[in-house]
Amino acid sequence: MLKKFAGVRRLIAAGAVLLAAVSLQPLSTAQAAPSPVVGGTRAAQGEFPFMVRLSMGCGGTLYTQQIVLTAAHCVSGSGPNTSITATAGVVDLRSPSAITVRSTYVLQAPGYNGTGKDWALIKLAQPINLPTLNIATTTAYNTGTFTVAGWGAAREGGAQQRYLLKANVPYVSDAVCQQAYGSSLVPGEELCAGNVQNGGVDTCQGDSGGPMFRRDAAGAWIQVGIVSWGQGCARPGYPGVYTEVSTFAAQIASAASTL
Incomplete structure (x- = not known):
């Protein structure tokens, strides 16, 4: 991030492809840090089974087996949304064992304006049968x-x-x-x-x-x-x-x- x-x-x-090795634009010399x-x-595989990778280029966790907790700045407002793909169950994003599920709804933190309150929930089309994170x-x-x-x-x-x-x-x-x-x-x-x-x-x-x-x-x-x-x-x-x-x-x- x-x-x-x-x-x-x-x-x-925005628009980054989940499984690609996406490179960001280089920072200026003044900003760069090695x-x-x-x-x-x-x-290790299975070490953090609650981890989720989101297709817009963010991470998240299984708050419940059908709801992902992520950051408010990763999403654009609240409402029905089927454009996000959640990948879970693997440490290797190219693994054929990866579980992928589409979103159905996004709820961005009420009152979020770019400062503080940086949380959001993404409901999935179906549950992912993996441990959640309290x-x-x-x-x-x-x-x-x-x-x-x-x-x-x-x-x-x-x-x-x-x-x-x-x-x-x-x-x-x-x-x-x-x-x-x-x-x-x-x-x-x-x-x-x-x-x-x-x-x-x-x-x-x-x-x-x-x-x-x-x-x-x-x-x-x-x-x-x-x-x-x-x-x-x-x-x-x-x-x-x-x-x-x-x-x-x-x-x-x-x-x-x-x-």
Whole structure:
């Protein structure tokens, strides 16, 4: 995904083909950064069965077996929509075992205007029989080390990935994150993660809408963030910014019940 410069979102160009190795336009010399995004390693088949790749070039998770949770900036408003294809069940997007299902409806976060509230739900034409990912309902898990995963670029300005990559990113406080982004950060609706001092680990172009997650008290995965934006990818001093899922948990649950 792209990050916003404060604002470039971590979304690849509209119209990108899901299974192609899509390259973004190169960034200018002043913007370019050689650091590999995520410092990622390849995820094992079945390691994160809730992961979904969306055909507009975003990530997502199975909130239920028929509803995908993603970022608001990945979609264009709310309403009937059969143009999105969700791919799941594989780490290799070219695998013949991939499950593909069309969308039927999109619900973008009410009041979304490009700042904060960066979540959306996509209803699928039929359920996908895979494990879902619970979301955090309190801020108790907004700390420690998180896992991020996606098929986005492995370096700033690079191509989308065929295989799912994963990495770990440490929590960054709002106060430290605001040193990088100032008033562009919306505390209470967004949280930050990454290696502030050295960079090198982050989400990037094409990862928008994917999850940031960690283990809960019982050892199960729980989603605490949605990949949203940031400055470049894995740059020192600029952590990734994520939708704070717990803030919107009740709204997400209510919206999902209407689909």
